[in-house]
Structures are given as structure tokens and as C-alpha cells.
Amino acid sequence: MGELTASNMFESETICADHKDLIHDVAYDFYGERMATCSSDQYVKVWDSDGRGGWRLSASWKAHHGSVWKVTWAHPEFGQVIATCSFDRTAAIWEEVGDAASSGSEKGLHTWLKRSNLVDSRTSVTDVKFGPKHLGLLLVTCSADGIIRIYEAPDVMNLAQWTLQHEIPTKVSISCLSWNPSLSRVGNPPMLAVGSDEPNTSNAVANVPSDKGTACNGKVFIYEYSETSRRWTRTECLSSVQEPVNDIAFAPNLGRSFHLLAVATKDVRIIKLEPLA
Amino acid sequence: MSGGRLDVIWSPVHHDKFIIWGPDITLYEVARIKEIEKKTTFTPISSTRGATIIASQSASGVRCVDISAIPEQPEPLLALGYTSGKVALTTLKQTYDPLGLVGREFTSRYQRLCNSVSWSHVETNMLAVAMEKHRSDHCILLWDVNRGSSPADEARGTDSAHSPADPSKPLAEMGLSEAAHNVAWSNCSNRTLLASMNLKYIKIFDLRDLSNKAVSVTTSRHCYGVCADPFNPWQLASRGEGAVCVWDARSFDRPVLTLLHHKPVAHVQWCPTRRNLLLSLQRDSATLRLHDIQQANNNAIDNMLAATAVEAELEEYSRGPSVLEREVSPGAGAGGAAAGRGRGGAPIAAFSWHPAHEARLLAVYASGMIADYTVCERVTVAWGCGGGGGGGGLVWTGAGGTLRLMRDDFYAAIRDISYVMRRRATTDYGLKSDLWQNADLADDDALSGLWHFMALSKSLVEDGCIRGSPWRHPGVRGVLRSAGEGGYRSEAVPSLLPDLPARRVTVFRSGERTRALHLCGWGWGWDNAAAGVERAEAEGTPCRAAAIAAFHLKLRAALDVLARAHEPQLRVVGLALAGLSEERLWREALAAGAPALPDAYLRALLHFLAASAPAHPAHHAAPAAQPDLSAVLNETEMRLEDRVAFACIFLSDAKLHEYVKHTCDQLVEQGDLSGILLTGTCFLIYTSILYYYKYKTEKLANLY
Structure with missing residues (x-):
């Protein structure tokens, strides 16, 4: 890259995400066509590409009772699924359901349902990541008290059921x-x-x-x-x-x-x- | 008045001005160091910014200061509270005074220390003053500065002191025979005034109805410096001997949080640009402590989705918020000399959040050093995969709840391989039936050269020019091999240079060599060399054209090409060529001058002519020893195909094979794609060249 640096060569554009507090994480989906953001305002937002370089808010909901630290997408093979983790000591699995629920001002917004809430941690859950697809539907969390937890959904069609496979202190x-x-x-x-x-x-x-x-x-x-x-x-x-x-x-x-x-x-x-x- | 006192306040209106208040009150203006005029003295406050003094005045007798938020003021308007209990409005610099406020004074009935002044940022004419105790007077006075007395009024107005519209009477008075240490407005809700009183109370005055002042009170040892969260009307913070307390005004009995400190807390302030961020300073500390207050139970009931599922959890959250703490040392980051003094050494005397700039603060050290500092947060970056129409950019979290996005076209500027590959894929790169079409799509010299070679060698095979090759794309090495093995001997033809009768060279010819020349793109043939020269000239490479002409012994053509060249320099080279002779003088000049020539082809041309043997020893014994052409052959800035073609014309069989083999091995090792000219697509060597090429560039996927 030599002498080129992002600051003097390229213009970045700003998306006003309208989060009320610090944004802690932003994650693209597998195809790079959707983005999820999470913030200290306890909200998670999902943004869809309009195909012309613009981004449109497609969902926004209060996901946790504390700062949401991280958001991550599952492989699309498992559906439109994201996982979040929060200061409120939980991690949660969310799935997008149905299509644009068109009711008044909410028009065009999609609904995400909490499929599972992982409450094993006694402290803030600091990160959450889906495992590589070839290992099945796996999820790992880590917490401020230093415990790594690996969960598995034995039935990939049932996102409500997650078994705690390993707990690594x-x-x-x-x-x-x-x-x-x-x-x-x-x-x-x-x-x-x-x-x-x-x-x-x-x-x-x-x-x-x-x-x-x-x-x-x-x-x-x-x-x-x-x-x-x-x-x-x-x-x-x-x-x-x-x-x-x-x-x-x-x-x-x-x-x-x-x-x-x-x-x-x-x-x-x-x-x-x-x-x- | 405490002698060592030092404080700093940003102007809430003028975002580039702040005051430092110690023995003097000094108004500073901040600018980028680059933009500060030369010869102006300034105090560096960070590596890029400096502060220049605008005005200064003695702070003798001053006990407290606050800067007004009245937007019309051209310069910061200060309220100064004096030991006498008097409060005076002043600007440090003489300026236009639109509201006629400068010089106004507000005095209490009885003389005593003035402890604190505070301007409301909502109703900017409201000024609250906190005083020491007097048994028959109130300790908190609320003034409307627009109604205050100007010095002129005062001379004649003292006798009418008790009329209702009296300008010298405060709007409201609170705390009869109490002492107030500190007052502060809550900037969230209207007319809410916070006060620290009597060493043990925090009082909240609701002043919306001045005739009926509602008060809430709590008792705490940590009652000092109470201030309100600008984002949350209920949230307050106060400080004490060894703790900072966070309060919820709705349940004011006990603090929501008590944050213990080892030392007395000197100052506490909420960040005006970020929610729930509290900054505190301990006495004699070189660092500031940030408290990121994490609310775990905000509006839990609103969350309908989770209402039932998380009932159990809610119990736990109701234990209240908790805090992530970290220490920052503003001076450590400042550039140059400032850093050395700041770190570890002098304690911080005061700090002030910038009213508008994201998480920016100013810290003043006891040494007098000022540090401009921005509290950094973890920035998360994400790469998008190149997939969809809008995707594929780079996104990161920016300040103030925004995202910063960079479109994927910036990859083009840094020639990122993933971007290049994607663009090639969308243009059917590698799928074009005419191989040369892929060359145009490759947009890369090495690759397009490769495609052109593949197209050429394929067409040579199809035309029957090259026969019996086991591979679809034979290379020079494959074509020449048969000559070495099959005992063909090339025909050595001593030739004279037509235009230089005193010179002669030996040219080698054979069927294999001709085919190799075809592969090198020199397919025009010996007698038709002018076509090749013309083509090279048309491509805008006159030097190459001249060299090709000379290598075909057409020196006149070479000179003509150079004479036609645009650059005068080349015509000079022509002069040197024409003067070719055996003279030592010319030889030495050549040896000295050739390396300085800018073009590899010109150097090769001169070396070639110099190497050609003089004609007269021809009638001496056996043909003279092979001329030394290595200077030409090692001219690696020449295209490989030209070098090889040159070798095919002028090297004897053994030397040619050696040269081709050596060059080939070298290129394979370097992973140079042009080496495929030599190897062809002979599987073994071909793959090893690709392996090395991939190793070098990780570009394997480009090829097929």
C-alpha cells in the first residue's frame, strides 16, 4: 500500500445510526449485504444494503438490559440469525421472522424474535461468536470472570434449544x-x-x-x-x-x-x- | 482564597475558548498550531493544538467563576464571586456588549464569602449564587442578570431596595441561615438547581414556581460538588472525602452507586457528549478516572418481548447499575516536551469537559501544563465480503452513535487482489475463447503478457508452424530442445552490417530457431524485419524499434528511427552509433556513456555494435572467437522475448541452450510469469513457476 493511507486518500461516509449511546460493535453478514450494530443504549439495529451503496434500517429493537457489547451473524445456512451478548450477563440468539411487518410507522421494519437466552454467566458476557459452519451450529461466549462457554444447537432447525457443551475456566x-x-x-x-x-x-x-x-x-x-x-x-x-x-x-x-x-x-x-x- | 488553586473552564458558547483561573484569570483561544501566526507565543496543549492568551486579569478576591451560556456574547461573559459576597459580570477582553451586562454587580444583604456561581444553560439569564452562612439571610440567591443593577443604577438605587420590581433584589432566595458550598443547574430540566449544603445535605430545588419552591433533600457525607447528568434528568453525582456518589433523584434516600476512591475527590463532572460517563479527579493524582456507568435495568418494563422470559433475571438487575472504570492520563499523550512533564510527575489540578466536542477534555496540571485530550473508545472495524451491490465496504464505529463506511472502490486504489479478482470474475476473465481477450481484462502487465503468449503459441500450433509439441502451448525451451538432442546444427552465417562495411557478425539460423523467434513474437522473419521495427515504433518504443532494426543488421533503419524520435536525447544516441569505430577514444566514451543511457534497448544496441568484430581480421586465421554479447543478454530491463530472440540469432547452439536453460531456471525460481515463454505449459516446470508465482503474490486464482 506504500504511502497511501486511508485518511488522506479516501473519503468515508457517515451513516447516522441513531444509537443513543456508544456503538460497540458492527458486523456484516456472510454476503456483506446486511449489517448489525449494537450499542450501550441496549438496542440492536439491522441495516440492509439497497444495492446501490446505501444502507437502510430494517430493524431496531431493545435486545438487552445492559450495554450490548457484540453482535455476530450465523452462517446463512442456518437462517437469518444473529447472536448478541451484553453487560446484563446474558447472550441471546435472535431470528428474523416473516417479512416486512407493515403497520403504520413500523412499515418496512422486520421483526426479530429472541429464540434463546443463554443465562449461564454470572458476569458481563464480553464476546459471542458462532462456530465455523462445518462444525455444526456452535456458539461460544466468554465472560468477564474468564469462563468460556461453548453451546451447541443439536437440531439446527430448533434455535430455542442450546446445550452447554463445554465450560472452560x-x-x-x-x-x-x-x-x-x-x-x-x-x-x-x-x-x-x-x-x-x-x-x-x-x-x-x-x-x-x-x-x-x-x-x-x-x-x-x-x-x-x-x-x-x-x-x-x-x-x-x-x-x-x-x-x-x-x-x-x-x-x-x-x-x-x-x-x-x-x-x-x-x-x-x-x-x-x-x-x- | 486558597493560594494554590487552579481551575479550567471551557466556554459553553465559544467552542475554541477556555479560561484558566489561578492567581489570574486568563482567557485562551485554541487553534491548530499550524494556523497560529508565527511569532505569536502560544502554549502547546496537544501535538496539533496550541492556546494563545487573549486577555488576562488579576483574580484577587475571586472565589468562584462561571462562564455564561448567553449565545449573543461575542466573548465569554464571566460571573465572578468575591470574598465580599459580591458577584460581578465581566468579560476579560473589552468588546461589544449587546446586552449591556458587563460590569453589573449583584450583592447580598450581608457580607460573607461567595462559594459558588452557576449560570443556567437553559435560561441563560439565570445566575445562581451560593454563599456562606449568615444567621439572618439566605445562602442561595437566584438572579436574573437582565434585571440586575448596573454600576450607575446602584449609586442612586439603594434607597428603593424593598420595592417589588427592585432590580437589586434576587428573584428567589433559599436556605435561610444555612451555608451552601456549591450550586449547579441541571441542564436537562427547567429550573432545577442542585446545591451542596451545610457539609451534609444535597438539596434539589424545583424553581419552576418561585412562590412555591419544592425541595428534595438527602443527607450524605459525600455531598460536595453535586452536578447533574446532562442526558438523564434524574441522575446526579456528588463527591466527598473518599468517594463519588451517583444518585437517582427519584429515589433520593441513598446513592445508587458509591464509587470509592483512595484520596479525597477534588472534582467530578459528567461528560456532556456521552451518556453515563462520569469523570473524577482525586487530589494529587496524575490521572483522571473515568466511570462508565452501566445501567442494567433501564425501562425494563418497556421491553414487551422479554417481559415474561426475563422476569427472573430482572431481580438481579434491580441491584442497580455497575461501573466500568479506567484511568486516563491526558498529559501522557500530548506531544513533545509536554509529555515528559506530564507523565507521572505533576498532579492534575483541574479538568473541564469540552461542551460539544466528543469526549474531549482539557486538563491543567499543577505545573501549569495544559493538556487537550480526547477519551478514546474501542473502535470496531468490520470488512464486508464483496458480494452484493452495496456490500463489500469497510465499516467502523464512529463517534456519537454513527457508523463510518468506506465503499469498496477504495480497494481499487490500493490494487487489492480480492477486488481485482472480483472485477475480473464479473467480466468473464479467463473464459474468453480468444485468449488474447483475457489479456485486456487482466489489467496487469505480467498477466496480460502471459495471455498474449498463450494466444500466440496456440495459434502457432494451430497454423502448423510448430509441430509435434506434446503441449498445447509450447515454450521456447521445448522448441529448441530438439535441436540440441537431434544433432541438428545451426547454420552459421557470417554477415556484414550493410551500413557499416567495416563490421561483421555471425548469425545463426535453423528451423528451430525460426520457430523460437515466432514464439518470441519476432515472427516477421529475417527479410521482413521492417514490419517488426514499424510495429515497435508504432507502440511508442522507438528505442526498442531501433534495437530490433540493429539486431536485424539494419543499422540505417535504426538510425532513421532514432532520428525521428521525439526526445532530442535519442538523436544524440544516433550520433554515437554512427561514429562507431575501433578507436580507443570511442570505446572508452562508450564504456563510460552506455550505463548512463536511460533505456535498456539503447544500451543493448550500443553494446551489440561494440561487440561486433571489426571486419579486417576476417582474413586472419579461423573465424574470430565468439563476440562477447553478455552485456546485451544480461540487460534484464529488456523484455524477455527480445533477449531470447536476440540469443536465438546470435548465440551458437551450445551457448544458446545454456542461456535459455539458465534464464529459465532463474525465472522459475523468481516465480516470474514471463518465464512461461521459455517453459511453455510443460506441466512440471510450469507448475513450479506458478507455485513460486503464487508464493510471491498469492495470485494463483488469477490464472484460471
């Missing part, structure tokens, strides 16, 4: 997580990366002994699912990341022999994860 506050989207099951077991926003001041807390028994004060942990033991285990702690982590994301795997993980702290790092042969 990490002992540090988790702020964000990302699924490894890699398709290959061989040599690439299901993998999650989680980031902690634990401040560095409390060294005692941050020194979490990893499963290998060695202390690691990194802020990014890799968990992998072992088919044989049917457990998620921590396989890696990236000790190079020492700052509190705000966000984390795997790159799509385009046939690479390694994984790329982006970690946002004070700055952004791209970390290459090479599977052990």
Missing part, C-alpha cells in the same frame, strides 16, 4: 475470542483464540499456570479441541502479547499451511501460528 478476564475458520479437520482440530483485557498491574492474577504447568503471563491463549479426550485444552499461550487485548481475529485460511491471528492491544500484531507437524 481461564481464571483471567476474557474480552474477546475468535474461532479458527480453517476447514480442514485433519491436522487442524477446532481451535479458539481468546484475549484477556486483564490490566497488567495485578501480576499475581495474570500469572496463570498453563496446562503444561509452566507459568505464562501472555494475554492471548489458544484452545484446541481434542476428539479423543473430548475436551478443550489450552495448547498455547502467546507470551509475546503482554498488553491487555481489545480484540482478536483469525484471518480466513486461503489454503495456507499456517494460521494468521490478528491481535489488537495498544497496537495491532499479526501472529503466525504454525501447526506442529
Whole structure:
């Protein structure tokens, strides 16, 4: 990209999302044709592309009783489904029903129904992500008390039923997580990366002994699912990341022999994860 | 008056002006450092902004200050509360005074300390004053500044002090024989005044009906500095020795939240641009503490959808809001010298939120340093996939509940491969039956060169020019191989340069070489070289045209091309060519001058002529040793096909094979697509070149 930077070369346009408070997350759907936003005003809004570069509000509803931190789309194979998580200690699964309910001022707005409310967390749920499609309909949440929860909808047609498959305690506050989207099951077991926003001041807390028994004060942990033991285990702690982590994301795997993980702290790092042969 | 006191206040009306109030009251104007006139002294407040002093006056006797929100004022109008109990209106700078307010004074009946003044931002003529205790007077006075006395009135007006319309009488008085430490207007609702009183009360006065003042009271040790949330009319904050309290005026008995601090809290203020964000400053602290108050039970009943499902949860939420806290140190971010002084060292003396700019605040350090700081929030970025008509952009969360969106066309400017691929896909790139049509769609020199080569080699196979190739797209290496293996020997033809009779070169000819020349696009043939020269000239590459002409031993044509060239420089080169001789002088000049030539073809041309052997040793013994043409062959800025074609004409069989093989290996390793000219689509080498090419550019998907 050289000397080009977004600020001096390109104009961005502003969409007045009309959220009453800070917007915490914005997510495109699979096709890039819809957007969902969530905010501290406890509302979630869905925006549809008009096909000409414009965006139109298609739904807006109060989704939680606290700040909504994250919103994420399920693969369209499972329908028009989003998941949200909130300071109110819950995560919720929403499905769009019917077509434009045309009644007065609400004309053109779609209805989203809460299909399920995941209430297992005792603290703020800080992130929520659907699993890669090839693993079925999976959902992972993480919370400020450091517990990662993996839910599965055994029947993809029934979004009301989610079973808590795994509960992984990490002992540090988790702020964000990302699924490894890699398709290959061989040599690439299901993998999650989680980031902690634990401040560095409390060294005692941050020194979490990893499963290998060695202390690691990194802020990014890799968990992998072992088919044989049917457990998620921590396989890696990236000790190079020492700052509190705000966000984390795997790159799509385009046939690479390694994984790329982006970690946002004070700055952004791209970390290459090479599977052990 | 406390000597070390330092405070800062943004003007609510003039968004680029603030005052700093210490021993003096100083009015500053903020501007970008770039825009501040040279030689003007200014105080840097951030890496990009500086503050210049507009006016200053002594603050002797002043105990409290507030800036009016009257929009007509050309300069900030200040209300100063004095130790004598007098309140005076002033502007620090002499200006036009549309309302005639400057100089007005408001005095209480009995002299005592004035503790606080506060302008209403809703009814901008309302000024509230908080005073120390006096046993027979009220401690909170409400003035309508438009009715106040000007200094001139006062001289004659004192005797009529008790008439109802008396301008020197306050609109309302509250708190008989009480003490008020602080007053503040709630800017959300009309005429609601908050006051900290008697070291233990917070009182809320509803002043909509001045004859019947409703008051709500609560008792707290943490009763100081009470202020109202600009977004939520019920939400208040107050400070105390070791805590900040958040109150809900509707249930005023106890605080909704008590936020403990280690040290006494010096100042607390709600962010005027963001909901539920409270900022507090502890005494002797170098950082500010942000309290992001998370409401978990707002309007729960409104939510009809969840009404039944979440009943159980509601119980838990009713425990009230909680808070996410973080510390910010405004000075640490400021650029240059400011940063060094700010960090860790001097404590912050005061801060003030900017009235309008998103999450911007000004902090003043005890050292006198001023830091302009914007509280950052986590920005979320999302990429859209390129799919739909409007999709595919980059979106991120902006300030104030907005989204910022960048259309996907910016990928074009940075030539992002995903964007390029999508555009190619929509134009049927790679699907055109005439291979050369794909070249136009590729919009990439290397790729379009590849498509042209594929089209050419395909047509050569179809025309029967190249036969017996195992591949549909044979390369030069494949065509030449048979010559090396099958024992064909090329015919070496000593030739003279027609226009330079003193020179001669050896030209090699064979059927394979001709076919290889065809693959290189030199299909015009030996006798028809003028066609190739013309084409190259028409393409706007006179140097290449001249070189091609010279490589076909048509030096006259080469000189003609150069003479026709637009750039005078090229005509000079023509001069050098014509002067070709065996003289040492010319040779040395050539060695020195050739590398300086801008065009690879010109350099090649000169090197080629210099390498040609002088004619006279011909009648000496055996044909002279091969001339050294490596300078031409290694001229990698020349197109590969021209280099190879040159080699096919002037290199002997063994050297030609060596050259082709070497070049081929090199290009395969570099993943250079043009190498397919040599390899053709012979599977093994071809895939390895693609592998390296993909490795280099991750562009595999472009090809098919």
C-alpha cells in the first residue's frame, strides 16, 4: 500500500445510526449485504444494503438490559440469525421472522424474535461468536470472570434449544475470542483464540499456570479441541502479547499451511501460528 | 482564597475558548498550531493544538467563576464571586456588549464569602449564587442578570431596595441561615438547581414556581460538588472525602452507586457528549478516572418481548447499575516536551469537559501544563465480503452513535487482489475463447503478457508452424530442445552490417530457431524485419524499434528511427552509433556513456555494435572467437522475448541452450510469469513457476 493511507486518500461516509449511546460493535453478514450494530443504549439495529451503496434500517429493537457489547451473524445456512451478548450477563440468539411487518410507522421494519437466552454467566458476557459452519451450529461466549462457554444447537432447525457443551475456566478476564475458520479437520482440530483485557498491574492474577504447568503471563491463549479426550485444552499461550487485548481475529485460511491471528492491544500484531507437524 | 488553586473552564458558547483561573484569570483561544501566526507565543496543549492568551486579569478576591451560556456574547461573559459576597459580570477582553451586562454587580444583604456561581444553560439569564452562612439571610440567591443593577443604577438605587420590581433584589432566595458550598443547574430540566449544603445535605430545588419552591433533600457525607447528568434528568453525582456518589433523584434516600476512591475527590463532572460517563479527579493524582456507568435495568418494563422470559433475571438487575472504570492520563499523550512533564510527575489540578466536542477534555496540571485530550473508545472495524451491490465496504464505529463506511472502490486504489479478482470474475476473465481477450481484462502487465503468449503459441500450433509439441502451448525451451538432442546444427552465417562495411557478425539460423523467434513474437522473419521495427515504433518504443532494426543488421533503419524520435536525447544516441569505430577514444566514451543511457534497448544496441568484430581480421586465421554479447543478454530491463530472440540469432547452439536453460531456471525460481515463454505449459516446470508465482503474490486464482 506504500504511502497511501486511508485518511488522506479516501473519503468515508457517515451513516447516522441513531444509537443513543456508544456503538460497540458492527458486523456484516456472510454476503456483506446486511449489517448489525449494537450499542450501550441496549438496542440492536439491522441495516440492509439497497444495492446501490446505501444502507437502510430494517430493524431496531431493545435486545438487552445492559450495554450490548457484540453482535455476530450465523452462517446463512442456518437462517437469518444473529447472536448478541451484553453487560446484563446474558447472550441471546435472535431470528428474523416473516417479512416486512407493515403497520403504520413500523412499515418496512422486520421483526426479530429472541429464540434463546443463554443465562449461564454470572458476569458481563464480553464476546459471542458462532462456530465455523462445518462444525455444526456452535456458539461460544466468554465472560468477564474468564469462563468460556461453548453451546451447541443439536437440531439446527430448533434455535430455542442450546446445550452447554463445554465450560472452560481461564481464571483471567476474557474480552474477546475468535474461532479458527480453517476447514480442514485433519491436522487442524477446532481451535479458539481468546484475549484477556486483564490490566497488567495485578501480576499475581495474570500469572496463570498453563496446562503444561509452566507459568505464562501472555494475554492471548489458544484452545484446541481434542476428539479423543473430548475436551478443550489450552495448547498455547502467546507470551509475546503482554498488553491487555481489545480484540482478536483469525484471518480466513486461503489454503495456507499456517494460521494468521490478528491481535489488537495498544497496537495491532499479526501472529503466525504454525501447526506442529 | 486558597493560594494554590487552579481551575479550567471551557466556554459553553465559544467552542475554541477556555479560561484558566489561578492567581489570574486568563482567557485562551485554541487553534491548530499550524494556523497560529508565527511569532505569536502560544502554549502547546496537544501535538496539533496550541492556546494563545487573549486577555488576562488579576483574580484577587475571586472565589468562584462561571462562564455564561448567553449565545449573543461575542466573548465569554464571566460571573465572578468575591470574598465580599459580591458577584460581578465581566468579560476579560473589552468588546461589544449587546446586552449591556458587563460590569453589573449583584450583592447580598450581608457580607460573607461567595462559594459558588452557576449560570443556567437553559435560561441563560439565570445566575445562581451560593454563599456562606449568615444567621439572618439566605445562602442561595437566584438572579436574573437582565434585571440586575448596573454600576450607575446602584449609586442612586439603594434607597428603593424593598420595592417589588427592585432590580437589586434576587428573584428567589433559599436556605435561610444555612451555608451552601456549591450550586449547579441541571441542564436537562427547567429550573432545577442542585446545591451542596451545610457539609451534609444535597438539596434539589424545583424553581419552576418561585412562590412555591419544592425541595428534595438527602443527607450524605459525600455531598460536595453535586452536578447533574446532562442526558438523564434524574441522575446526579456528588463527591466527598473518599468517594463519588451517583444518585437517582427519584429515589433520593441513598446513592445508587458509591464509587470509592483512595484520596479525597477534588472534582467530578459528567461528560456532556456521552451518556453515563462520569469523570473524577482525586487530589494529587496524575490521572483522571473515568466511570462508565452501566445501567442494567433501564425501562425494563418497556421491553414487551422479554417481559415474561426475563422476569427472573430482572431481580438481579434491580441491584442497580455497575461501573466500568479506567484511568486516563491526558498529559501522557500530548506531544513533545509536554509529555515528559506530564507523565507521572505533576498532579492534575483541574479538568473541564469540552461542551460539544466528543469526549474531549482539557486538563491543567499543577505545573501549569495544559493538556487537550480526547477519551478514546474501542473502535470496531468490520470488512464486508464483496458480494452484493452495496456490500463489500469497510465499516467502523464512529463517534456519537454513527457508523463510518468506506465503499469498496477504495480497494481499487490500493490494487487489492480480492477486488481485482472480483472485477475480473464479473467480466468473464479467463473464459474468453480468444485468449488474447483475457489479456485486456487482466489489467496487469505480467498477466496480460502471459495471455498474449498463450494466444500466440496456440495459434502457432494451430497454423502448423510448430509441430509435434506434446503441449498445447509450447515454450521456447521445448522448441529448441530438439535441436540440441537431434544433432541438428545451426547454420552459421557470417554477415556484414550493410551500413557499416567495416563490421561483421555471425548469425545463426535453423528451423528451430525460426520457430523460437515466432514464439518470441519476432515472427516477421529475417527479410521482413521492417514490419517488426514499424510495429515497435508504432507502440511508442522507438528505442526498442531501433534495437530490433540493429539486431536485424539494419543499422540505417535504426538510425532513421532514432532520428525521428521525439526526445532530442535519442538523436544524440544516433550520433554515437554512427561514429562507431575501433578507436580507443570511442570505446572508452562508450564504456563510460552506455550505463548512463536511460533505456535498456539503447544500451543493448550500443553494446551489440561494440561487440561486433571489426571486419579486417576476417582474413586472419579461423573465424574470430565468439563476440562477447553478455552485456546485451544480461540487460534484464529488456523484455524477455527480445533477449531470447536476440540469443536465438546470435548465440551458437551450445551457448544458446545454456542461456535459455539458465534464464529459465532463474525465472522459475523468481516465480516470474514471463518465464512461461521459455517453459511453455510443460506441466512440471510450469507448475513450479506458478507455485513460486503464487508464493510471491498469492495470485494463483488469477490464472484460471
